[in-house]
Amino acid sequence: MSNPREEITFLMVKPDGVKRGLTGEIIRRLEQVGLKIVALELQKPSRKQVDDHYPKAPNWIHRLGEKTLATYEKFGFDAVKELGTKDAGKIGIMVRKWLIDFMTSAPVVIMAIKGVHAVAMVRKLAGNTMPSDAPLGTIRGDFSVDSAAAANREKRAVFNLVHASETEEEAIHEIKHWFGKSVIHDYDRTDDEVFK
Ligand code: ADP
Numbered sequence: 001m002s003n004p005r006e007e008i009t010f011l012m013v014k015p016d017g018v019k020r021g022l023t024g025e026i027i028r029r030l031e032q033v034g035l036k037i038v039a040l041e042l043q044k045p046s047r048k049q050v051d052d053h054y055p056k057a058p059n060w061i062h063r064l065g066e067k068t069l070a071t072y073e074k075f076g077f078d079a080v081k082e083l084g085t086k087d088a089g090k091i092g093i094m095v096r097k098w099l100i101d102f103m104t105s106a107p108v109v110i111m112a113i114k115g116v117h118a119v120a121m122v123r124k125l126a127g128n129t130m131p132s133d134a135p136l137g138t139i140r141g142d143f144s145v146d147s148a149a150a151a152n153r154e155k156r157a158v159f160n161l162v163h164a165s166e167t168e169e170e171a172i173h174e175i176k177h178w179f180g181k182s183v184i185h186d187y188d189r190t191d192d193e194v195f196k
Contacts, residue, residue: 002168004116004117005115005116005195006114007114007115007116007117007118007119007168008038008112008113008114008118008168008171008172008175008184009112009113009114009118009119009122009164009165009168009171010110010111010112010113010163010164010165010170010171010174010175010178011026011030011110011111011113011122011126011162011163011164011165012108012109012110012111012162012163012164012178013026013108013109013111013161013162014102014103014108014159014160014161014162014163015102015103015105015106015107015108016102016144016159016160016161017109017143017161017162018042018106018107018108018109019106020143020161022143022161023109025143026139026161026162027111029125029139030111030113030122030125033115033121033125034115034116034189034191035113035114035115035118035121035122036113036114036115036187036189037111037112037113038112038113038114038184038185038186038187039110039111039112039175039179039182039183039184039185040109040110040111040112041109041110041111041178041179041182042107042108042109043107043108043109043110043178044104044106044107044108045103045104045108046104047100047104049177049178050099050100050103050104051100052177053103053174053177053178054096054099054100058089060092061089061092061093061096062088062089062092063088063092064091064092064095064096064099065087065088065089065090065091065092065093065095066088066092067095067129067130067148068083068088068091068095068148068149068152069086069088069091070148071130071132071147071148071149072148072149072152074149075147075149077149077153079091082152082153083152091152094152094155095148095152095157098151098152098155098156098157099157101156101157102156102157102159103157110178110179112175112179112184114186118171119164119165119166119167119168119171122164122165123164123166124138125138125139125164126138126139126140126161126162126164127139127140127141128140128141129158129160130146130147130148130158130160131144131145131146131147131158131159131160132145132146132147132150133147134160139161139162140160140161140162143161144159144160144161146158146159146160
């Protein structure tokens with residue numbers, strides 16, 4: 001297990017965040033809690049790059065479909081009427097394609113972020129995947145309004161401003177995938193003095 005202070009994670013400002021000019025606000029929130037940005041870049045991803053970023057495992061795809069079915073149930077929509085099926089696996093495949101369409105629609109800002117429990121902290125700052133369920137005070141809760149029910153009716157992915165790695169292993173994999181050979185920097189924030 002690595003040192004919790006040295007944990008590193010990956011965050012991406014998605015096309016909706018970049019186009020709405022929220023990159024600065026998102027960076028401000030990360031820095032405000034004491035996390036430090038160790039790599040930062042604007043990129044226009046290819047379909048392959050996004051396709052390789054999101055898992056292809058059937059259980060991950062199934063989970064995407066289940067998120068749709070859960071919000072359809074919550075808001076009283078009929079999946080068969082809207083999407084032609086209530087099979088979570090089939091819906092997951094549709095959602096994954098919409099997600100690639102969305103993620104390649106404009107540039108994204110990628111970041112590697114280091115700090116105390118960085119993975120969990122950044123997920124907490126991002127908030128729930130569905131903006132309709134994300135608490136106020138989180139990035140998604142404060143700046144977005146969307147749900148799978150709304151998005152899938154328009155045959156698109158949920159616009160939720162950011163992607164953040166779920167685990168440290170995923171973060172390491174994603175940093176390598178997005179930054180390739182670019183240098184990940186390191187430096188002491190003045191806050192680091194507090195821990196010494
Ligand atoms: P998170 O981004 O919070 O880790 P997931 O990994 O489950 O969430 O999903 C990846 C992305 O796919 C989400 O951030 C969102 O943009 C989109 N998404 C997830 N589920 C759905 C869905 N049911 N319908 C449309 N888009 C979805």
